[in-house]
Amino acid sequence: MKGKNKHNKLKPIMKKSMLAALSLGIALPVAGSIPHALAGALEPTNINISRPVLNDDIYWLSHSSEQVDALPIMPSTPIGVDNNTIIIDLSTHFPSEKFIQLGAISENTNVARTYVTNDNKLIVVPYRSGKINIQLQAKNALSPEGEMIRDNIELYISKKGDLNGDDKVDSADAVQLYNYLRNMVTRRGFSFVEMNQADVDRNGEPELADMNALLSGYANQSLGAKDNSYVLTFKQVDDAPYVLNGKLNGDLKVGATLTSNTEFFDPDGDRLRTMHYQWYRGSEASGEGKTEIIGATDAVYKITDAEQEKYLFLQITPESYSSDRPQGKPVVLRSESTVAVKQEDIVSLSPSNGSTEVKTNAPLVITYNRPVKINTNSYSSIIIRNLTSNQVEASYMVLMGNDFLIDGNKIYINNPGLKYGANYSVEISNDAFKAADPDDNAYMQGTVVEQNGVQWTFTTQIPQ
Structure with a gap:
């Protein structure tokens, strides 16, 4: 998911321990050659949590319940352990100024019970071995809809010394631990769940001493059915954004x-x-x-x-x-409401659209419904086109500001001297001018029909 360097998150695993595991000099019993100690022989109301409790990839949570305050550089939420209860403050993950109504749902309350206190503390009470999903919930306080945010994490619970997850402590677990230690040299990555289970002596690092702890624990019956100690590991589940x-x-x-x-x-x-x-x-x-x-x-x-x-x-x-x-x-x-019906920006044209007998030197004036200004981001031009000869008789680049004058809501366009008896169009793009009011700043309607502009054509007079 986030590709964190897990090797840097825990106490360094000593290379000499790994090499020693390769030449492990302990005579391993064949699986099944010694009786197993049933991890489930007792049905405790509560179990004893064997520290450390680890975290695999939950970015806002400390990597271990034993993490010292100075580490890591980025602060994280501690994993609190109180004998048979986990306590985690959710205020960092779901700050109260953004989220309300925090909650937690356990996938299986027979394995572990979860709830959130009034001061936003997650309480986890484990009961037995198993893997469960815990869904953290928080309501978005800043939205009228109040979306419910869900963050899923997993909790792995296993009997101390039970490495293969069969709820027993026997020679099969010794073989599992031996294989784990032997493969540590060549393994590129490892699961925090596996690593936590392999740490039988609970000193924070899987090593040769854990094999001694497993075998001696079985021999003196400090592991197995009479032991009520369990290993806990939290793990991030990938959630959608x-x-x-x-x-x-x-x-x-x-x-x-x-x-x-x-x-x-x-x-x-x-x-x-x-x-x-x-x-x-x-x-x-x-x-x-x-x-x-x-x-x-x-x-x-x-x-x-x-x-x-x-x-x-x-x-x-x-x-x-x-x-x-x-x-x-x-x-x-x-949108909060519908889009307003468009009011025509252009109040009048002179000469008016479709007029005839227009003088060849007539003023060319366009009047808008509000003051306008040049759109400095536009490279459009004002084009005076002779439709009769299909020739452009004048083209004024708007950005240059020449050959026309803006006076409030009116634009006076220079008449280049129109020809007699010809049909003309004056073409102004929709993005040539903008409303002068900075709070308005809308593009003003032009006279290009293809741009839904107002048509502006007229015919000049025939010489007498």
Whole structure:
């Protein structure tokens, strides 16, 4: 999952112990040659937890119940052990300013019981050998929907000295321990569960002395049916990431741009790889019948005429660098209301669209419904086109600011001297000008029909 260097997390395993294991000089009994001690001969109400309790890959939790305060460099939550109870503070993992109603569910309460106290302490009371899933739960306090966050971890419980998980302590466990020690030299990685079980003398490192502890413990009956000591190891289960506290931002009008604010949360601490986006439009606030906006797969969206009187929806799917469950559940954000019906930006054109007998030196004026300014991010031009001859008679680059004058909500365009008896169009792109108000900042409607602009054509007079 996160590829942590487990070798650095525990007390170093001495190389001389590993080499000694290769030439182990203890006569191992053949499995079944000595009677086994039934680990389940007793049915205790509670069991004694044999320290240390280890953690395999839970990033926010200490790697061992015996971890000293100075390690590691990054602070983590201690694993508290009180005789037959585990106590873990969940406040770091689920801080109270973000999460409420913390809880924990044990997969099998016959193996271990779990609950969370009013001060957000996880209590684990183990009863017997087994492996269980513990689901930690917390409700998102910052969202009206109050999404429930779930983080799954596993707890492995085994009788001290029982390495093969058969709930017995016998020669088979000695063989298992011998194989574990022998393979330590060539093994690239190891399970914390195996390592914790192999540490029979509970000094924090599997070594040759653990074989002596296993055999002597069996011989003097300090291990087996009469021993109520159990080894516990927590392990991270790969969980999917979440998108929390999402909100759409922006004006709900044609030409405006919508963005989103979200928070990424992965219970396992996996990093964000990417967010997948898809925009939709629909008539119902519930999202029923909404349709996908083809090609709208970015985090931002510029509202078009097609969204008038429609709700906008943004589906966000988080993806982490997790190896098992990289993608989380999609979250759909909805606009607070429908997009407003577009009001025409252009109040008037002079000469008016479709007019005839226009003087060849007539002023060319476009009047908007509010003050405008040049869009400095646009490279468009004002084009005066002779439709009769299909020739461009003038082209004024907007960014240069020449050959036209902005006066509040009016733009006066230089007339290059029109020809008599010709049909003309004046073409201004939709992104050429913007509203002057910085709080508005919308692109102003142009006169390019293909861009849903207002058509601006006229015919000049015939010379008398």
